[in-house]
Amino acid sequence: MGILVAATVLVVAVFFYIADFLAVAPPVLAASTQNGASTLTLQTVPAYGHAPEPDWVTYLGLDSNGHWHHTTIYQLPAHTLVHVTLYQFDSASGLRNPFLAQVRGTAGGIASVDGKSFSVLNGDDASHTFTVPDLGLSVPLKGVPAGAKNPCSAAPCALSFDHTTIRFSFVTPGPGVYRWQCFVPCAAQFFYGFGGPMQTIGWMSGELKVV
Amino acid sequence: MSASAAPGIVPEPEDSRLAAANLVVGARLFASAMAFVFMAFVFAYFYLKAVDSNGLWRPSHVTPPQGYGIAILVCILGATAAFELARRGLAAGAGSVAMLALALGLSVAAVVLQLIAYLGGMSFGADGGGYASVFYGWTAMFLAFWLGAVYSVETMLATAMRSAREAAAADEAVEALQPSADATMVYLYSCAGIAVLTWVLLYLIK
Amino acid sequence: MSTTESPPPTAITKAPRFREQLIGFHLLWGVVLAALGYFVCHWLGTKIGNHIKGQTATDQDDIAVLLGFLGATLGWLIGLGFFNYPLSRMMGRPASLIEGEEYGVWRYFRLCTDHKVVAVQYFVAVLFFFGVGGLNAMLIRGELTSDNATFIQAGNYLTLVSLHGTMMLMMMSAGVLGPLGNYLVPLMIGARRMAFPRVESLTLWLTVLAGFMLISAIFLGGFPTGWTGYAPLSVEARAGMDAYLFSFALIGISLCLVGLNIIATVMTMRAPGLYWNRIPVFVWGMVTTSVLAVLAAPVLFAALYMAALDRTVETTFFLASNGGSPFLWYNLFWFFGHPEVYILALPGFGIVLEILPVFARKPLWGYRVAVAGMFGVALLSFMVWQHHLFVSGINANLRPFYMFTTELISIPTGIIFLIGMGTLWRARIRFTVPMLFCLAFFFNFLIGGLSGVYLSDVPSNVTTHGSYFVMAHFHYTIMGGLVFATIGGFYYWLPKITGFKLNETLGKIHFWMMFIFFNLTFFPLFAAGLLGMPRRVSSYNPSLHGLNVFVSISAWCLGLSLLVFLANIVWTQLLLREPAGPNPWLSKSLEWQLPSPVPSYNFERIPVINSAPYSYGIPDAPPVADFGTPARLPGGPAITPEGGVL
């Protein structure tokens, strides 16, 4: 009798278990491709502002209809030049390893911030990075200067809020799944700044699905 | 899924000394387990002290509240001694309520003093380096174990008071207490030993 | 803490009606009060956390979560009635040892002091959590059919691996001590109860709570550390880590108390005539395991407590930048962790050596050496823990020492093989299902043990450390060893526990499936490790893809074999219910001389033991025990075989 009850509970519990795991994958956002080049438009916000984690810092992606999606899994075509535009609404918190202030792996080895191109940033000015270690691609993102008058507090952030705009281009490799992440310890209130959003796909870590 | 007793079978009763023997063995085993808990803290103390990571084992401003340390130690040793006297009184067939009450009072005083020290007597916080971590972790853990001692002493006192009131003969009252007294004594001595070690490592040695 | 008198075990009276049962202390109220306790204390913890704002390690309000767990534990224990007795003792009322034994079927859902009831509760609980852990493994293998995280995200994969590891370690530590230890130790030593019946029940209900608390980690964001919980990764993790810390600590307490209870029982409650050299070898297995549990679990408890302090009040035990050291966690954890590995091996030795003589129809070959071997394993296991840290950079100069002590363990382990070989020599072997599992134990444990030699050798360890080689090694020793032995033990003793036969044919199908697919699952993983696949990864070198797909398919078949086991239990124990009779295996051991199932008082009179229970083939051997004569004359009792009180 007891075993029968236990077996029933087991089946139910495991069902919820599996459901819980499979339900949490963020959606895949495909970059729009025209004339042999892709465009990927992203933004970073200091606090998501909504459930389940309103305090967490996060990336968002823009689809071809102009809607922002809360995801970090982006689909790109293989062997294609990708133009990335990044609207950066967070303030600087500094790199743990200043080496990542170097721009690497982009077209020309440079990126631009608010129209000015650069190849090395001051590590303390970095708010986030967009880094794909397997591709050798890494771009530090300059933070909004301290004391901004009009900070954004909830995603998605309109361009009327204080922000910096970072642009760079890179060429995708052959098909595969490449993880990317941010290297700035920007998870507020987590030890080393590296818990929570930094360790959760859909926030500050994600995948590039090259097809 | 044991079956019901067959009707008519009355199992032979158990010897009452068995439970007493169990208690003493159990108390000794529990004391050894407790010793290993604090062995972990002793290891942490000496290991972190030896490593002195980032030079932050014990910054100069980190000094323990010496007054509280002595007072707590005295309360614990006093409670243990009082309980020992009560136990000897029991063995001699005398009343023990007064000594048990003293032991209870002193053991509660140790708890109260430690709490006051936490709330107002500390010159450093838990984040003050290796020593501060060991200090807070160790003393709080000891406090939890000491609450077990308080419970035991209280139980003894309550049993002594009730049996003095209800028992027909003094012998019966003593018989009800003796085995628990032995087991509690084992536990109190172990706690007292750890309290001395606590004081030596955390308060005495610089 | 204190009891003085013990009334005689009473016969079961008529159980109260269902409606009367609802009011009282049992599982239902345990669940309700646990939930209530969680929310009240979580609210309180939030207040405290706000009060010392800026002193929380993460934004996951760890203080509130941990206090919530504490509240849940208190509520659970209050609801189950564990505080009634201490409170009545604090009021000075007299001691008692019996509780809840008169409640019929309801005994199984409340605090009950009958050791046989607790053992059955343990059996169900362990089976349940073993099932959950096993299904986790199935999901893990599902994910590993691809060389990159696809079907489960990388972070969730780590949570899955951590849950599997922690759940299995937690539940298998209790997997033999709980069900078989609690059931058999009193029966084998001729006692009516365990030394501390209420503590026995407490350990069970703590284990059940700990299992569910661990599962609750997925609702708190999971935890990424595996069962080893390495700091400082554990310090920066989300609140799921608190579930790991708290539930593992509860298991630590439970394990320590189980061990304490078993040792005290064996020391004081042996029947007259049961001298130390007549104690069944299974009981020795339980005693040596208990020694490890009593001494190692407290260190785990202390380490988990330190990690919890690091996460809540910002102590810095494990933070190198602030005067702590990650090595502190490694040392404390493995000081527990290595004895824990033998907590997962010694019960297996005990079961196998107990069952082997029955089906070989021979006395146990070298009884004293077997016991010495078990104690040797137990003692040595406290001296080897740094072999988990050979490449960590701590005490590199001590590596030869730990290499030596580690390899020394193969001497007492080798003894177990010698005993097995000696017992089989010119035996009359019957291939029953329990015997098959025992023989498979030797096959698997041999491979596990020999692969351990590679790991203990420092130059070889440099490659194999932290790889799938380690993972295959400990699955061979724990799953191939302990789990095979335990399942063999269940096939052997379940007819005694329930009184109903298990099906032999289904049992043999189960055995062969499990044996074949176990080896097909884990042997290739030695190769995966040597070829460079680290543990706990959801993406690996594509060249290992074929190997992993093969392993996954084998693993699912291994999972199916356990469904056969479950089906066998459900069919024969719940539906068919064919009486097994008192002694279906013709064993000479004491527990088989009693009716199946065993009556609640075990022995009408405490028996007088005549010999060790292995006198097979000895022509005029006396019966193992004398049940007829009164063990004790009124007023002239003998408590221990030596005739004195300890």
Add this chain to the structure above:
Amino acid sequence: MSAVGAMTDGAGPDVRHGRRILIIWAVANVIFVPIVIWVLGPHIPPYDASQQSTDQHNVNVVLSALATPVLLMIWVYFGYSITVFRQRGPEVVDGPPIEGDPRIQVTWLAATTVIVIALAVYGTVGLLPSSAAGAGGGQGPNPLSKPPNAASALQVQVIGQQWLWTFRWPGYGGVQTPYLVLPVNRWIAFHVTSLDVSHSFWAYELGVKADAIPGNDNVAFVRPTQLRSFQIRCAELCGLWHGHMNTTGQIVSQSAFDTWIAQARVRYQGVTQQLPPYSHVYYPAPDQRAG
């Protein structure tokens, strides 16, 4: 093994079982030990890209050759027993009541003790400075097993962080690189450390594994002997991308290495200025709760 043969003495007149088992075991050894050494042996990792991995490969072959007779002994014995000593049919018959034989037990204990001591000595020799310099394992800040003239070894700092390996070259102006390129036939001293949680630096083909622990300088020596690439992985669970913390290293000639490092110094000039001064351990801010 004599233990098996002697067992018959206590067992009674039937001595042929022991002899048969011994013969089967001997034959099996003659067949399988050479197979393990010469057929399987060359395929046992981690091959021969460096002096250390060659040593580990040899150790693995030796251990396999030693394990085979033990494995065969138990298998042959159990296989023989369950075939020959099997009770067929339903009846239950008791076997001979043999309760043990001290001579066999002592022999067994002596044999296992000798094997264990031999293994321990063999393993310790594998760590000696002259031969293997710690066999590629991490030895902490003050290594005892050092190669000859360790001071002239090429110093490489391996920095683990969540989730990236970077490499710092104190002999080349403290430049930091995201790739690892090493000269062939030269002693390398890896100084492994971490900026956050624990990692483990595993250069698989080189036979190097050293845990990266915050606040600790873990030294491991290696001497590459082949021009080839090698895999670098993380072997200690370190969070989300633990399984992706991979990169590929290269072993090149000394001149190619000199060219590469010179180019790297120029390329990372700008960022090198920002790096903290070279140190064996780092405690970078924010070391506590960021926010």
